[in-house]
Amino acid sequence: MASFAAKTTTTTTTAAAAAAVTTAAASKVFSGSKTPVFFVSHGGPNLLDDTEKPGDFYSWLGNYLKNELKPKAIVIISAHWQGEGKEGVFVDVSEKPKLIYDFYNFPKHYYEVKWDHKGSPAVASRVIDLLKQSGIKASGEKHGNDHGVWVPLKRAMSSNPDIPVIEVSTFSHEDMSMHIKMGEALAPLRDEDVVIIGSGSAVHNLRQLWNYSNKPVPKFVVDFDKEMETLACKSTGEERQAKACELNQHKSFRDCHPTAEHLMPFHVALGAAGEDKGKKLLNDYFSTLSWGSYVFGLPKDTSLPKYDGTQTRDEL
Numbered sequence: 468m469a470s471f472a473a474k475t476t477t478t479t480t481t482a483a484a485a486a487a488v489t490t491a492a493a494s495k496v497f498s499g500s501k502t503p504v505f506f507v508s509h510g511g512p513n514l515l516d517d518t519e520k521p522g523d524f525y526s527w528l529g530n531y532l533k534n535e536l537k538p539k540a541i542v543i544i545s546a547h548w549q550g551e552g553k554e555g556v557f558v559d560v561s562e563k564p565k566l567i568y569d570f571y572n573f574p575k576h577y578y579e580v581k582w583d584h585k586g587s588p589a590v591a592s593r594v595i596d597l598l599k600q601s602g603i604k605a606s607g608e609k610h611g612n613d614h615g616v617w618v619p620l621k622r623a624m625s626s627n628p629d630i631p632v633i634e635v636s637t638f639s640h641e642d643m644s645m646h647i648k649m650g651e652a653l654a655p656l657r658d659e660d661v662v663i664i665g666s667g668s669a670v671h672n673l674r675q676l677w678n679y680s681n682k683p684v685p686k687f688v689v690d691f692d693k694e695m696e697t698l699a700c701k702s703t704g705e706e707r708q709a710k711a712c713e714l715n716q717h718k719s720f721r722d723c724h725p726t727a728e729h730l731m732p733f734h735v736a737l738g739a740a741g742e743d744k745g746k747k748l749l750n751d752y753f754s755t756l757s758w759g760s761y762v763f764g765l766p767k768d769t770s771l772p773k774y775d776g777t778q779t780r781d782e783l
Contacts, residue, residue, distance in 0.1 A: 501657040502538055503764040504650075504743070506665040506699075506736040508757060509546075509619040511570055512577035521758050522622065524749040526780040527772035529623030532630065532662065533781065535769070539660040540590040540631040542653065544736075545615035546667035546729040548636035555604040556649065559634040560591040565611035582621045584612075587631035590661065594633060594653065601652035610634065615666045625781050641727040643712040643734045650738020657764075663739045665732030669695055669759030670723040676754050684752040687719035692757040695733070699745040699761050707745075711737050723755075733761075740764060748772055 507528070514521060532538065547569055550556035564586045568578045591607055598605035616634045620627065635653075638645055653663055670688045679685055694717055698710040711734055714720060715727070724730050740763030748771065749760035772778060 501743075501764055502536065502660060502662045503762050503766075504657065504663045504665075504736050504740045505760070505762050506667070506733045507619055507760045508668040508749070509615050509666045510668075510756075510758070512568075512573050512580070512614060512618050514618055514622050515577070515580065517622070520749065520751040520774050522780075523774050523776075523778040524758075524760060524772050525619060525622040526778045527748075528619075529625075529781040530779060531769070533624055533627070536662065538630060538662045540587050540633060541620070541662045541664060542590070542594055542633045542635060542656060543616050543620070543664040543666055544635045544637060544649075544732045545613055546637065546671075546732055547613040547615040548610065548634065549639045549728065550604075550636045551639060552604070553640065554602070554638070554645075555606070556598060556638060557608050557610060557636040558591050558594050558598070558605055559586060559610045559612070560588050560607035561586040561609045561611060562588060564632065564634065566617050567611045567613040569613045580621070582617055582627070584617070584620070584627045585631050587633055590631060591633050593659075594635060594656070597655060598649065598652050601648060603649060603652060619666060623781065637728060637731040637735070641715070641731065643715065643731070644708075646731045646734035647708050647711065647738035650735040650740070652738075653735070654739045654741060657739065663736065665734075665736035667729035667732040668756060669730075669733070670752075670755065670757035671729035672723055672725055672755035674725055674755075675722075676756065679754040682754075685722075685755065687722045688752060688755055688757055691717055691719045691723040692752070692759050695759060696747050696750075699737070699763075700747055703740075703744060704742045707740075708737055723757075736761070736763065746771075 595605045595607055612634050669692050698707055743764030745761050745763045746765055747761055749758050751758040
């Protein structure tokens with residue numbers, strides 16, 4: 468009888484716990500609460516040591532993710548991984564993603580960096596299912612995480628054993644409308660306590676980087692960056708998406724993106740953002756690079772990044 472009572476108590480407790488989780492999840496969904504969507508400009512591995520404005524932004528992002536938002540997972544679309552064919556994308560299904568050191572001519576210690584993070588095959592499977600439901604040919608691979616994923620997230624969270632990271636590729640092409648469709652397909656994750664991040668660069672011209680390194684930031688960089696800011700922050704929904712699909716008609720488009728793989732995650736983020744308003748969180752330049760970074764759907768009472776030297780960095 469005692470054994471039966473214990474079993475009954477355990478079953479009742481488990482059922483109550485499950486009911487509480489279900490109720491909490493339902494409350495979150497029906498309250499209209501969604502996780503925010505980010506687009507970040509990620510930089511090279513030297514970002515790990517950055518203590519200027521980009522570093523302050525990532526310090527804020529890490530504190531926000533770990534201490535306030537505490538999401539179930541992060542799904543991050545990287546500019547450094549492309550899919551196959553017209554409609555194919557890849558999703559990393561690794562339980563423990565390896566770090567890919569896909570950068571060149573940096574000091575040796577950057578190629579020895581480790582990070583205590585993990586993946587989630589279960590969340591990756593959910594991502595694949597959502598993409599397939601929208602007619603996107605998604606497939607899983609044990610790819611690992613390239614520097615478009617692990618560098619910004621490690622700068623944000625020096626230790627991250629708890630929040631799984633799932634990397635997703637872009638398409639193999641520059642079709643902006645298809646990348647928006649991809650973001651729309653992923654949008655239901657926002658109701659499932661998953662954060663979506665597009666990781667690329669608002670302006671990314673390495674070919675002319677050293678031509679302007681000791682000069683003022685060229686006008687074409689600022690002009691294009693401001694066009695992105697205007698559409699991201701002053702329009703929403705279909706209007707914003709339509710304007711974003713016209714960025715390839717901007718007079719400085721190819722000066723800012725000789726190849727546009729670093730811009731495509733921005734369009735994925737816009738697709739996932741839907742009608743949510745955008746806010747620019749980081750405004751900074753180096754030569755022919757823009758650090759422009761955005762959030763969509765950030766709760767109004769959220770503290771924003773500080774650029775006065777007081778931003779706390781995650782050191783654990």
